[in-house]
Amino acid sequence: MTGNNFFARLFQGAQAVLKTNDLGRSTKPAPRLYPHQWNWDSAFIAIGLSHYDNQRARTEIHSLLNGQWKNGMIPHIIFNPAAANYQPGPEYWECHNSPDAPPEVFTSGITQPPILALAALDVYNNATDKQQAGEFLKTIYPRLYSLYRYFIRYRRAGTDGLTYIIHPWESGLDNSPRWDKPLNSFDLQWQPEYKRADNSIVDNAERPSDAEYERYSYLVELYRKLNWNEKAIRRESPFLVQPVLFNCLLSLGLGALEKIAGLVGTNNNEITRWKFELDLAINNRLWDIKKQAYGDFDLVTGNLYYTDTVAQFAPLMAGIAPADRVEQMVRKLHSADYWPTDGYPLCSVSRSDPAFDPIKYWRGPVWININWLVIRGLESYGFQSVARKLADKTLDLVNKNGFYEYFNPHTGRGHGSDNFSWTAALVVDLVTKCDQIDRNI
Ligand code: 9WN
Numbered sequence: 001m002t003g004n005n006f007f008a009r010l011f012q013g014a015q016a017v018l019k020t021n022d023l024g025r026s027t028k029p030a031p032r033l034y035p036h037q038w039n040w041d042s043a044f045i046a047i048g049l050s051h052y053d054n055q056r057a058r059t060e061i062h063s064l065l066n067g068q069w070k071n072g073m074i075p076h077i078i079f080n081p082a083a084a085n086y087q088p089g090p091e092y093w094e095c096h097n098s099p100d101a102p103p104e105v106f107t108s109g110i111t112q113p114p115i116l117a118l119a120a121l122d123v124y125n126n127a128t129d130k131q132q133a134g135e136f137l138k139t140i141y142p143r144l145y146s147l148y149r150y151f152i153r154y155r156r157a158g159t160d161g162l163t164y165i166i167h168p169w170e171s172g173l174d175n176s177p178r179w180d181k182p183l184n185s186f187d188l189q190w191q192p193e194y195k196r197a198d199n200s201i202v203d204n205a206e207r208p209s210d211a212e213y214e215r216y217s218y219l220v221e222l223y224r225k226l227n228w229n230e231k232a233i234r235r236e237s238p239f240l241v242q243p244v245l246f247n248c249l250l251s252l253g254l255g256a257l258e259k260i261a262g263l264v265g266t267n268n269n270e271i272t273r274w275k276f277e278l279d280l281a282i283n284n285r286l287w288d289i290k291k292q293a294y295g296d297f298d299l300v301t302g303n304l305y306y307t308d309t310v311a312q313f314a315p316l317m318a319g320i321a322p323a324d325r326v327e328q329m330v331r332k333l334h335s336a337d338y339w340p341t342d343g344y345p346l347c348s349v350s351r352s353d354p355a356f357d358p359i360k361y362w363r364g365p366v367w368i369n370i371n372w373l374v375i376r377g378l379e380s381y382g383f384q385s386v387a388r389k390l391a392d393k394t395l396d397l398v399n400k401n402g403f404y405e406y407f408n409p410h411t412g413r414g415h416g417s418d419n420f421s422w423t424a425a426l427v428v429d430l431v432t433k434c435d436q437i438d439r440n441i
Contacts, residue, residue, distance in 0.1 A: 011432070013424075014424035015052065018048060026064070027041075028080070030418075032085075037077065040115055042064045043115045043116050043119035048425025050123040051429065057126075067102060067105050070101075071100045073154075075108045076108050076169055079108075087194045087196055087197045087198070094224050109220070109228040110170050113170075113245070114151065115249050116147060120260060148253060148271070161280060162247055162281045163246070165246055167239065168183060173245065175209070178296055179241070180355070183215050185238065190217070193217070205360065206415045240299040243311065244314045247278060248314035248318035251275055251282065254271055255275060255319075285297060293328075307353075310347065312332075315329075316378070345390060346366060348363065348365055365409065366397065366409050368394060368427070371391075372394070372429065402418055403418065
């Protein structure tokens with residue numbers, strides 16, 4: 001990165017964060033709070049790395065695939081044996097009781113938004129040595145394919161293309177108000193077998209509540225008793241939700257997988273069909289006619305729940321919504337509910353929603369990965385100037401406040417962990433693209 005000093009400084013700062021969190025073959029999301037490898041974090045991280053160390057970006061993806069289960073699932077955490085002080089740790093998950101778990105690595109038993117193909121395609125597109133990058137795609141293609149087939153085989157409820165999640169941690173937006181209803185639809189008196197460590201590292205006011213953690217741990221202990229068997233979980237789980245964001249990220253992943261199949265010379269008709277069925281179901285089944293917005297379907301109660309949070313813009317991120325709905329979403333995200341006039345976009349929960357809290361985890365603060373996904377979506381629909389405005393605001397936010405995990409949309413102050421990897425990685429991506437655009441003007 002040369003030229004623009006502002007961009008160059010941010011780029012270097014971001015590189016330093018990624019170096020601090022580098023574990024050799026993988027990158028931890030944050031120095032102390034998250035000492036292992038996380039699924040969608042590593043995908044975002046690979047995208048950032050691919051701009052200045054394409055080989056290291058490929059290693060990031062290889063190390064994530066190393067934790068893949070026999071059924072194709074990539075777990076949400078691959079544990080780093082050298083790290084302690086993260087709860088729940090590997091002994092709690094007992095994944096080796098599943099015949100699908102890899103024998104040599106400790107992992108969690110649930111997954112996260114499947115954006116890995118998107119990352120692999122970006123790594124290829126950002127590589128200067130296309131032959132080497134093409135070889136990389138060829139090598140990983142079978143495992144990427146089995147990751148997406150996993151969702152089709154095991155996570156469809158049977159009636160249409162939508163897939164369900166079995167835990168709020170799978171959504172990536174752990175304590176979003178989106179899960180309040182589904183998570184509280186069952187009675188529970190529960191004491192987890194472990195003591196939380198997160199709220200001794202980060203202020204309790206910025207993390208999920210104990211009541212939420214009790215339910216998170218209840219679900220893990222239930223699935224553990226079922227030896228992580230997909231069919232049994234489907235039958236017994238009190239939490240089965242088809243979220244709009246998760247399904248749209250799956251759609252983005254399938255779109256990227258389709259392109260990768262083309263690049264490696266493999267027939268991709270099946271992937272095209274999976275994506276077609278999924279997109280259709282998102283637009284038909286997750287559209288709330290009364291609210292005129294997208295919601296999440298709860299398979300347990302049979303309800304479509306609309307919640308006024310940033311995840312409702314997911315079909316815009318994925319480029320799959322019809323034009324009239326897109327215009328409506330752009331207007332909404334540009335309103336003071338999501339884009340405070342004197343503050344920073346995008347609030348993760350609408351400021352008009354009673355659940356809005358500017359510093360509490362996924363209940364109001366700005367998250368850089370969400371902004372980044374919205375920026376890409378806006379660009380894909382030709383909203384270049386709103387996209388650029390959002391990118392500039394995002395970079396300004398990080399520049400003034402540091403590479404935090406999330407930010408208060410009113411003051412810009414950083415919360416959660418400092419030196420957060422995906423914030424850094426996506427800043428690298430944003431400054432590189434903004435710089436390219438500026439040079440071409
Ligand atoms: C549980 C690592 C992860 C992110 C998630 C984010 C948070 C974990 C936690 O951190 O979740 O998976 O301990 O709170 O919600 O999106 O992948 O950065």
